[in-house]
Amino acid sequence: MANFDQTIVNLQDVSVTFESSGKPLHAVDNVSLQINRGDIYGIIGYSGAGKSTLVRTINLLQKPTDGKVIVGGQDLQKLSNPQLRSARKKIGMIFQHFNLLNSRTVLNNVEYPLLSQHISKAKRQAKAKHLLDVVGLREFEHSYPEQLSGGQKQRVAIARSLANDPDILVSDEATSALDPKTTDDILNLLQHLNKTLGLTIVLITHEMQVIKSICHHVAVMDDGKIIERGNVAEVFSNPQQKLTQNFVDSSANVTGALEQIKSDPSLQKLSADERILYLKFRGKATKESLISDLTELYHLKANILFANIERIGDTSIGYLIIIISGKSKQLADGINFLNRHGVRVQLLPGKKEESDKDVNASIS
Amino acid sequence: MLTQVFPNVAHIWPQFVQAIWDTIYMTLWSSVIAGVLGLVVGIVLVITQKGGIAEDSYVYGLTDKIVNLLRSIPFIILLAVMFPITNFIVHTTVGTTAASVPLVVGIFPFYARQVQNALLEIDPQVIEAARSMGSGNFEIIFRIYLREGLPDLIRASIVTVISLIGLTTMAGAIGSGGLGDIAISIGYARYENDVTIAAMIVILLMVFFVQFVGDWLAKKTVHL
Incomplete structure (x- = not known):
């Protein structure tokens, strides 16, 4: 196990079990995962493999049935509600369907995470405008999400996720609804943020292309378990599991x-x-x-x-x-x-x- | 002109004008009180339901059953049943104020359901996004649910106010005052049909007005 300072996400023996019509469904089955600060860690698997459930335990949107979630040295399950909410502000998240607020302008969307902070409106807006510059959408600040393309919406979502200067960005199939060109643009942006801000990125995907283009490490998930993991080049040049082989071959x-x-x-x-x-x-x-x-x-x-x-x-x-x-x-x-x-x-x-x-x- | 087409209305003109104000008074007060109550109950239903931000099967089950129960009672019977309770709350059983009590009880469960449906239209993933950004339940209610759901909430409110205008006329049966009262106790009872028709026309105008203002507001809140 990596040392304390290096490991920013530390999931220990995490299990998530759902009751589905009386039968227990092990969405995540006793998974341990350590992610280092500054890494881009990809989790790949087909839908239903449990990857989305697994990453949702990182900010406790999904409470694990069993196991420990330690992020930035804090055991999240031991925090009070207000403490947990503060901890979540340091874990940005972006989604497949962007999940923007349609009733607010682009600028107001980016400002949203700052509303609960005690800072002046001027400061808040200055920060939001800066973030829109970072994602290259400053000229759309007064537009509404419905007026933007998919790639632009995801950029707004990325700007919003950065509002509280997070240490970690969790990307839940963030490029799966985008065309290949836009996917590349978004991945480049994520890579840029990783390099310039030292942002740790945890991303889940079912596309090899995503893993190959930006990830440093990868875990392959199947049926609630991580079946293979390690350095991306090592895992994919010498896959040990059939599923990993499938991903490599098809890619x-x-x-x-x-x-x-x-x-x-x-x-x-x-x-x-x-x-x-x-x-x-x-x-x-x-x-x-x-x-x-x-x-x-x-x-x-x-x-x-x-x-x-x-x-x-x-x-x-x-x-x-x-x-x-x-x-x-x-x-x-x-x-x-x-x-x-x-x-x-x-x-x-x-x-x-x-x-x-x-x-x-x-x-x- | 009024005296020729609506001779009996002209005859009771001051009373007719008063009836218009009474209807407006009952509608306004009941709307405000039932609006707040219905909104609160609707929000409670949404947040306590399975998968809601404050999931609580006990609170949800109870609230849900009360709303269903109240919605099942025909309004004309509710008016009669509510007599003692009305007397207890406002110390009178006749007039517009007295009518407002059963009106509120009759309409708020309807509004609560409308609010519930409007808020359920909001993508649960947007709520999840807000949770991931560290929003607490109150922030999610005020900054997401009520804000994102606003166009639908306005439409639900229009439907509710229009239903409420209809209910105020029924309250005329127990001497509430208002246009319904006049249409029944004068127009119907004395065979003065012009009074009934005049009351109907004024009510239609009120409904059109509410619909118009509501549509305009709803349009202003949708950003496409």
């Missing part, structure tokens, strides 16, 4: 390519000296000329069916689907060569009966 368009290859009749019947390989390599391996080495050293022929290189953080991850052909011994040696160089090799089913035992022997 790199590998899923589509695999489907296509599997359903391509010309690739169904491979001769005994052909193999379809799905190769994944990261970091250093992407820079080496492994494929040409493979063909030269082992006298194999390689035909590329699909290739893609993804950048996650500052690591490159390559995906390659190739057909290699050559003698049985050379095929095995070639696969061993790839394995030795840190490439993960997966044999795709072609002409099953022969290929299976061959490669099982060679991969192990």
Whole structure:
């Protein structure tokens, strides 16, 4: 566990259980999560995985059935109501549907969190105007939310969430209702806030793109549990769980390519000296000329069916689907060569009966 | 002209004018008191219901049942039933003040339901956003519910005041005074139909006026 000063969010064995028609539903099942100050921590999972419930425990919008919620060193569950409300002011939150107040102007929306503070109207408005400058919407201060586009509404929501100078920003699917271009703009803004204000960002999403573009750390959630976590590049270059693998594959368009290859009749019947390989390599391996080495050293022929290189953080991850052909011994040696160089090799089913035992022997 | 088309109205003119004022008086007072009561009860229903900001199944259940009960009593019977209570509160059982008591009891549960429905229109996620910003229950009631729900609250109020104008005429049956009283005790009882029609026209004008002002206010509060 990270030391006290570094860890800003510390969830310890948190569980949230709902009663649904008499049966207990474990929305969050005994999750511990430590997030460091200044981090951008992504939580990814499909809907119903419990990620939204989990992040709502961070400001106690959702009271955990069990476990401890420690934020900024404070045990939130031990606070009185007024203390909890003060603590919440230091945890900004933005939402998928923005949740702006339609009866108030953009400026008044940003001012809203400051209404309960004892500061003058002039100061309040000056602060709100400054925040609108930060998100680039100053000229819309007198507009009403209904007059803005989705991306603009989210910017207003971000400005509003910053009004009380929070230490943490919780983003609940904040880009899920936006188009890809606007998503990028909002993510860039969040990244900018993280760098300039040192704002710790906890975001939940079901989109890999979001995690890849700005997160430093990631946790993969399924069925109320965190099934995998760590540095984004590490988790996604070497996924241990099937779900994580799914997210990575679909993000790199590998899923589509695999489907296509599997359903391509010309690739169904491979001769005994052909193999379809799905190769994944990261970091250093992407820079080496492994494929040409493979063909030269082992006298194999390689035909590329699909290739893609993804950048996650500052690591490159390559995906390659190739057909290699050559003698049985050379095929095995070639696969061993790839394995030795840190490439993960997966044999795709072609002409099953022969290929299976061959490669099982060679991969192990 | 008045003497030709409405001869009997002209005959009782001072009384007719008084009746108009009586109706306005009853409507205004009952609106104000029932408005406050209904608003409070409506808010209580919204915040104590399941998932509300001050969830309390006991308070909700009780309030809900009282509102349903009062709404189930036909107004004409409520007038009679309320006699002793009216006497206790305002020390009289006739006239506009006495009529205001059953009017309030008759209309506030209706308004409470309207308020409840209006406030439930507000996206619960907006309430959650306010909670995430550290707003307490009172701030959420005054700065979110009453503010975001204002256009719907105004529309609910129009419907309620119009219903109330209708109820004031029924109170005429127990000698409340007002246009309903005149329409029944003079127009109907003495076969002076012009009095009934004149009373009806004035009431229609009142309803149109309320509707007009209400629509104008509601429009001003919607920002699109």
